[in-house]
Amino acid sequence: MTPYRLTSLDPIKIPGWRWSSFLDDAINELEPLSLESYPISSEFLDKEGKFGSRSRPEKATASTWACKTNKIRQIRAACIEAGRSASVLNFVISPSHHYDLPFFGADFVTLPSGHLLALDFQPVMKADQRHTDHVWERLIPLHDYWKSFLPGGGPIPVDAQPYFSPGFLWTRLPLDSEGDKLINNVISCVFREYLHLYLDFVRSAQEVSKERSVELLSGQRRYMSYRSSKDPARGMLSRFFGHEWTELYINNVLFDL
Ligand code: DBV
DSSP states (O other): OOOSOSSTTSOOOOTTOTTHHHHHHHHHHHGGGOOEEOOOOHHHHEEEEEEEOSSSEEEEEEEEEEEEOSSEEEEEEEEEEETTTEEEEEEEEEEOTTBOOOEEEEEEEEETTEEEEEEEEEOSSTTOHHHHHHHHHHHHHHHHHHHTTSOOOOOOOGGGGGGOOTTOEEEEEOSSHHHHHHIIIIIHHHHHHHHHHHHHHHHHOOBOOHHHHHHHHHHHHHHHHHHHHTOTTHHHHHHHHOHHHHHHHIIIIITOO
16 A cells, blocks of 8 residues: 555544544644654555455554654554454553653554553553652542543453553443443543643653663663563454564554664
8 A cells, every 4th residue: 555644743544443533632732742753664654454254355454643752752643443343543652761751551442342441651660659659649630530430441461560550541331322422521531631641741851860761761661572562452453464564563663662
């Protein structure tokens, strides 16, 4: 497929993509930060795949929106659309390691079995109170308020524990009008409020010492290596776009530190 976008900042237009208004909201919220485009090679900007049986072939699309700012190493959205089979927005903000900031992560996944929705400020160093306390203090009240409107998402993998905050919002919703209502009235608000709070931390963040930035970098690498080795989307992406493309996408684009 010829990419229809020339840079990672060009708007995503995937027909029928469920999460497009969420990405639009995020970009609006980010706009004041003077965004620079983030280099993404053309085979990962827009990709089309075929899957399903020969008698009933289906089409999948992946597009990547990305940028950076002076304090943020990478902001990227992986946007996947495959009709009834899947619709995904996976959105991650990776701060520069010269600032004591957590990662921002959102995983909005629609599958035939339902919606699976995750939102969090993921710590670079969970055991370091200098890194976590002032963030969690402001995140937890938001989390507690919005969580009361949503069913719990169930257990998460044990080895993921070091990477979650107490503000981890995690829910599963049905594919019906109740689910749609909660996505439109609750999830879209939480997403906006979490992002707003995160960008507040970015705005006030001050550059850290050389020694501190070395610690932060190694924590960031640990996180990226966890995310890339355990990416729950690996199976789905391979089915849609092939094994080789998927490994390059996960390791060199989505979690590229
Ligand atoms: N997840 C990714 C990327 C995706 C993606 C890059 C490009 O990290 C999608 C797409 N997540 C995705 C898909 C599934 C999940 C599941 C397709 C469903 C897999 C399946 O059922 O086949 C949150 N996402 C999950 C799960 C969790 C998260 C806990 C369930 C995993 C499991 O049950 O094993 N992902 C996790 C998380 C963040 C995140 C906390 C950050 C906030 O991005």
